[in-house]
Amino acid sequence: MIATVYRLTAPGMIEPCCRELSPAAGGVLLRPFRLSVCRADQRYYQGQRSPEALKAKLPMALLHECCAEVICDPSGQYRRGELVVPVPNLPAEADPFIAENYLFSSRFRSSGYDGYLQEYFMEDPARLVRAPKGVKPEVCAFLELVSVSMHAIRRFEGIAHNRRERLAVWGDGNLGYITALLLRAMYPKARLLVLGTVAAKLALFSFADRALLVDDLRAGARETLCDHAFECVGGGGCQPAINQMIDVIAPEGTMALLGVSENLVGLNTRMVLEKGLRLFGSSRSGLADFQQTAALLAQSPRLAAALEQLVGEIVPIRAVADIHTAFRVDAQHSFGKTVLSFLI
């Protein structure tokens, strides 16, 4: 079978290419059902990556957030028509100490390897997770992003000390919202603080105990505001955010860094040392994170419903021009997820 792959060949240019697939040769044949745009995809689309990165990674099909429909599964594990979420991280080996998403040998879709903007694609059945029952496909489209928060929280649980009474999230964007929501669900008794820069966005964090503008934060020299903290800011804002976290976190606290920055970040290491802080990086996610996320969403209808707040415009994709529309629409919004309804 010949299937079309919609590849970014240069910033702003998407070209259909053809590829041969063998549905009966093993692997699950899938068709994207709902897709979602990630900031990383937008950076490729807008040419905001370095010329070297663009040269090395393009042409490439974008999008790694996907809810797909099973077309056929020779292994018999999945029924035709079932909705699944594929894991975009594709490990080539297993390591007893290094998680699959940190292995240099792993490939990642829409980062040097074709993403899901494809008419059909094949996947190992072991790299699929069933879409949780009762969760809308538009939310399942960005389950990958939810699993990124889940991954950071699971790592936090292995690193941080056990006083987890006051948790804080910096960042009022999608990742901050999701991370705060997961912390609320997983630590219902903890006091949850969210810090951001846009009052209108912070208003959506009504489930948190407090949502504050970073400029309104006041802490005395001996006063601390959280036991542990999660940075979900990224970009140019992550330096002041991380330093503010260092200022207000309690000694021996753990700080999770999730935001991507293209630039080097200057940190107040004197205070990191003085407080004995633990900083850890967290990036992407793996199969276990997808499975735990799907299980949590299946058990927590309120959490799944709260994630629906993130669903922004749903763009029907019937032609390449519609893909451009989706990226343009997405670029106009600083909050929420643009979802592609894949009809092409």
Place this chain on the structure above:
Amino acid sequence: MILAAILAGGTGTRFGSASMPKQFLELGSKPILVHTVEKFLVHPAVEHVAVLTPRAWLSHSESILAAACGADAAVTVLEGGETRNGTLRRALDFVEERFGKEQAHTLLTHDAVRPFVTHRIISDNIEAAQTHGACDTVIAATDTIVESEDGRFISSIPERRRMFQGQTPQSFDAKKLRRLMDSLSPAEETALTDACKIFALRGEPVALVNGETNNIKITYPYDLQVAQTLLGD
């Protein structure tokens, strides 16, 4: 039911010295016919695929399709007719015999040698045929179309924006197609080689479905080279 009839009746005379009809030539790692049939088989709405092939190629068609799609795939290989209309009648006979004459069926007819058909084109055909009774897949004409009555001089040049190039699938309400085909006189039967033309001649609507420029028909060796280039990444 929604069914596809893959018209693989060509004997490949236009393919010069090729030893087999063009639908059996390899594109990538498989015969062109297999690529085409697979595209309909994987579409969630298509319930059965009939392949109409020259008599001499029946068993070859069955073998290559069983090898690629599995013996239990919803595919039936049938002998095609002498003409396009004859092949179409055989497809209708099969649909009626196997799936009931009284039931409503949507029949998508497609050239075996158009393996680049897309999921979207198939979906749009189903929707248009079910809504309007018939549809044709087309792309806007990019070349100026020149009409000549005698083949020597231009008799007219139609306005290009009103011109479209026909592709396939062409899709129909099967009962309606049967009724209109049965109404053809012997002279019309010979002259009307396009099922959509039969609808148009009888004043029945035929909706246009947007095709794709790469939904090419592999007719000449040049086309096969183009197809291989499209696939070769």
